[in-house]
Amino acid sequence: MNKGQNLTRRVALVTGANKGIGFEVARQLAQRGMTVFLGARDAARGGAAAKALAAGDLDVRPLILDLARPETMQVAAEAIDGEFQRLDILVNNAGVNDPEDGSPGTVDLDAVRRVFETNFFGTVLVTQIMLPLIRKSASGRIVNVSSGLGSLSSMSAAEGISSDFAQLLGYSSSKAALNMFTIHLARELKGTGILVNAAAPGFTATDMNNFRGHQTVEEGARVPVQLALLPNDGPTGGYFDKNGPKTL
Ligand SMILES: NC(=O)c1ccc[n+]([C@@H]2O[C@H](COP(=O)([O-])OP(=O)(O)OC[C@H]3O[C@@H](n4cnc5c(N)ncnc54)[C@H](OP(=O)(O)O)[C@@H]3O)[C@@H](O)[C@H]2O)c1
Numbered sequence: 001m002n003k004g005q006n007l008t009r010r011v012a013l014v015t016g017a018n019k020g021i022g023f024e025v026a027r028q029l030a031q032r033g034m035t036v037f038l039g040a041r042d043a044a045r046g047g048a049a050a051k052a053l054a055a056g057d058l059d060v061r062p063l064i065l066d067l068a069r070p071e072t073m074q075v076a077a078e079a080i081d082g083e084f085q086r087l088d089i090l091v092n093n094a095g096v097n098d099p100e101d102g103s104p105g106t107v108d109l110d111a112v113r114r115v116f117e118t119n120f121f122g123t124v125l126v127t128q129i130m131l132p133l134i135r136k137s138a139s140g141r142i143v144n145v146s147s148g149l150g151s152l153s154s155m156s157a158a159e160g161i162s163s164d165f166a167q168l169l170g171y172s173s174s175k176a177a178l179n180m181f182t183i184h185l186a187r188e189l190k191g192t193g194i195l196v197n198a199a200a201p202g203f204t205a206t207d208m209n210n211f212r213g214h215q216t217v218e219e220g221a222r223v224p225v226q227l228a229l230l231p232n233d234g235p236t237g238g239y240f241d242k243n244g245p246k247t248l
Helices: 020-031 043-054 070-084 109-135 152-156 169-188 217-228
Strands: 011-014 035-040 060-064 089-092 141-145 195-199 239-241
Touching (some): 020 060, 020 089, 035 043, 089 217, 109 169, 141 169, 141 217, 169 195, 217 239
Parallel strands (some): 011 035, 011 089, 141 195
């Protein structure tokens, strides 16, 4: 079968998919027979990643998508619309930490703002821009790749979370804000068939932590992929890690 001929294939977009967890999510969705748009802010990195996956005969297409450049989101939406007139799955995976992020008493607020620009504002905006296309899907799914560090209950538990990242105000509060976006959007979209959930992938060896994570990317991609593949009667507005539903 020629790529793209089957219009009933599910169509997915994964942001920040040129490496790390996003790349693996793109691979796993494509392996399930989907057409996957591999979002990347850098054309060369995105092209190389899509080529690596497409070499395995998967239907993976690179798409320039920079959460700091709204015009790229618009062009990306038009490209998907032009070919498929809908988007079935959006995995909001792109995320950053910042070397200047730090403890609440001293952190440079510009660093906190930079982290929020990608992890929260950019993610909200790309979702808004893709939403008209997701509304055209028979079973839309939105997965926000969050973090255990975005959980108010885990962070405020007496034992806290033992990770260097737990000290980073910008990173953890941007993910807490992303969780709140998940709850609000799920509520707004109730009854549309679109399910919106947040995933905590777990500490995974990627560039983001200089490969110190103790999970493989295959393990880190598991929860986002499960949420992308939820059946129509699946949950919405939830927050999940590898053990299942998690308290926010
Ligand atoms: N690794 C973990 O232990 C862990 C744990 C919990 C949650 N997470 C979350 O999982 C997600 C994936 O992280 P990862 O560990 O796979 O990190 P990663 O390997 O550093 O990948 C991050 C991806 O996001 C992209 N990105 C960054 N800024 C972007 C922007 N402005 N526009 C578009 N794409 C952008 C990066 O692109 P470039 O290559 O161009 O920089 C890269 O593709 C993130 O949301 C992260 O917060 C990770």
